[in-house]
Amino acid sequence: MRRKAALHIARTPVIFAVLCAGLSVGLPTAVRAAEAAGEDPIIVTARGRPEAQIAVPDTVTVFTQDDIARRRLTTVDDFIAQTPGVFMINDQDPGTNMITVRGVSTNRNQSPSIAYVVDGLALADSELFTLHTYDVARVEILKGPQGALFGRSASGGAVDIATNDPTDEAGGMASIGIGNGFTWTADGVVNAPVSERVQLRLAGSYRNSDGFIRNSYLDKKVDGFISRNLRLKARIETSETSTLKLRLAWANEEGGAAYISSENVTGRNGGRLSGTILTDPQGDFEGRFAREWWGAQATFEQELGDALMLSWSGGYDNYHKDFSEELDFRHDTPVTLDGLALFPDGIQPISQPVDIEAWTSEMRLTSRGAGPLRWHAGFFFQRLERDRTDEFGPLLFGAEAQRAETRSNQIGLFAQVSYDVLPTIEATLGLRYDRDRRKEDTVGADSATIYARRAQTFDKWQPKISLAWHPSQDFTGYVTGSVGFKSGGFNPLPGASDVWSANFAAETVKSLEAGVKGRLVDGRVRLAMAGFVTDYSNFQNTVFLGNSVVLSVPEVNVHGLEASAQADLGLGFSLDGGAAWTHSRVGRYTTPNPTPEPGEPDVLDLTGNRTPNAPDWTLNGGIGWQGDAGPALIDARLSVAYVSRVDFEIDNILHTPGYASVDGRIGVDLGAWSLEVWAKNLFDKRWAISAFGQQQLPLLLGLGPDGPYDSFTINTGRQFGLGATRRF
Known part of the structure; x- marks a missing residue:
């Protein structure tokens, strides 16, 4: 079937239009068959x-x-790196991360700017976003x-993210891999139908690496x-019309952290x-981290006749993380x-242990069928x-360490209605009300002395309206307007000379x-092509001033263009590419200078500056080939x-x-067996993945000897490896 499809496609001209935001990589056989029938298989x-x-x-x-396997996407970082317009920083340890979407980033230790949903439920804290992804069925990034x-x-x-559900077919797979950095991986899945009504699925993943970044002093x-x-x-x-799904998951990770370099980058470069x-x-x-997570979920679905689904x-x-580091990142003593x-x-040592407990629940009533009116609430x-x-x-x-005990209760009411105004025009209206009651106690870590008690409620109506034109099943034109918000919160208690306030306001977003x-x-x-304009009010800018604090920026203006394309070129070749241009700039904004020196102003005017962690351009592209070589199916891909x-x-x-990075993979499918060789950052390029500097942190400005210093983390460099998978 692959050869017939390839011969048919070979008669068509090679078509490749605009660069892409990365919807998929090539079109597998099942996809081609579905599209040949006139349906969109995605x-x-x-x-x-x-x-x-x-x-x-x-x-x-x-x-x-299929995309996940062909691109070898194993972490959330991998998925985001393949999505233009989205950028992610993993900083200091796996739990501390910042995700930027269309120019505006999330902030440490506070509410994230992006919802992270696994199997239908939103995770409560960004610490959980970087848990290892495995046995994944589909990932959607909006x-x-x-x-x-x-x-x-x-x-x-x-x-x-949707992980694979149990099925009524017994089987599974086991895979093992080895890579540089003395990295070992093992993954396994067992799908076990117990009866016609009960199915189980057990999946596991193991990673062990010596690492890639060498400390020159510790050798x-x-x-x-x-x-x-x-x-x-x-x-x-549970019946002919109802289903119960259960999930129990565990993760345990440990390793190096805060492998941060130190150099006077501001003064010398x-x-x-x-x-x-x-x-x-x-x-x-040597910085270290250790974290453990337990998660449980139950989902019940009940059909209510032919019209409704409840x-x-x-x-x-339940999550716990231990984390320790130094803050001078030097070996000179005394500092x-x-x-x-x-x-x-x-x-040294500096530590920031984190404990999280979260309970999440959602109930939804959804209309069924493909009639002109579709809704859920x-x-x-x-x-x-x-x-x-x-x-x-x-x-x-000698002072006592402080602990921030944050409590949040969020409720949300939501509804969305889509109606076919005409056979080719669909109107959609969504509305949600969120109320987030937050409080935080600052207490002594040893004495339990209460240093401060703060509480505030943040709420917002969030409408969304869309108008879509579908002249055929192969084309959609649309306009969408939406409002979003992120709760405010509480900074570490400021001292008399500190430039931040104890509380910061909610962030509001309006987009077209x-x-x-x-x-x-x-x-x-x-x-696919899209253009957007987004205005942010009270953008929550994270600044590292001895601790992570938020300084609210009254206004951030963002606009941009994104485009995507994928093409099946025939003879087994496929091509994809993507581009996003995002112009994210600070509106009118002045702020106290955190590190005033003689001759420098006490107030900084940052109007027009780029927002942090928000590149103007993100691009990706790849070429793949899939074809037979005797009894084997070869699947090769090269991307940048x-x-x-x-x-x-x-x-x-x-x-x-x-900076640019080139990845490659060659897979060989031999029926029950699959083999692969892969490489990421093939040409071993080096760049900084995060940094904080002396012009923002007085500690680094005054640090010596031979200071001042800036601190930054470099990427891991080239990674490569071999893998084998056995399906049964």
């Missing part, structure tokens, strides 16, 4: 019900199970405010890790993080501050308890998007991704210039 649930991706009036990047459906943490967008690799993961799912048909200034870490303290889902998350030898053994509740201790060691000078999607040549070419200049702080001093 199904998404972005609007709360299964529907064709091409019909959704939003920018939705979809990774199918860009732009998604508050009408996903709530108060979807001001930038949403990541929706050892400092980014090694071990990751252990298990998940058990059950599907029970004008803040440009490239070339020889990208030194290896040289600190005399569903309820409830989940529980001086403004010339005084205050730290004879360096600024629901209720959402989430309780979050988060404790973080700031044990800053020598920087406390227009786009087109199309399929050409019997579905063998897919195109480019990110333009990234500024790490709102003062736009520390930055990395644009």
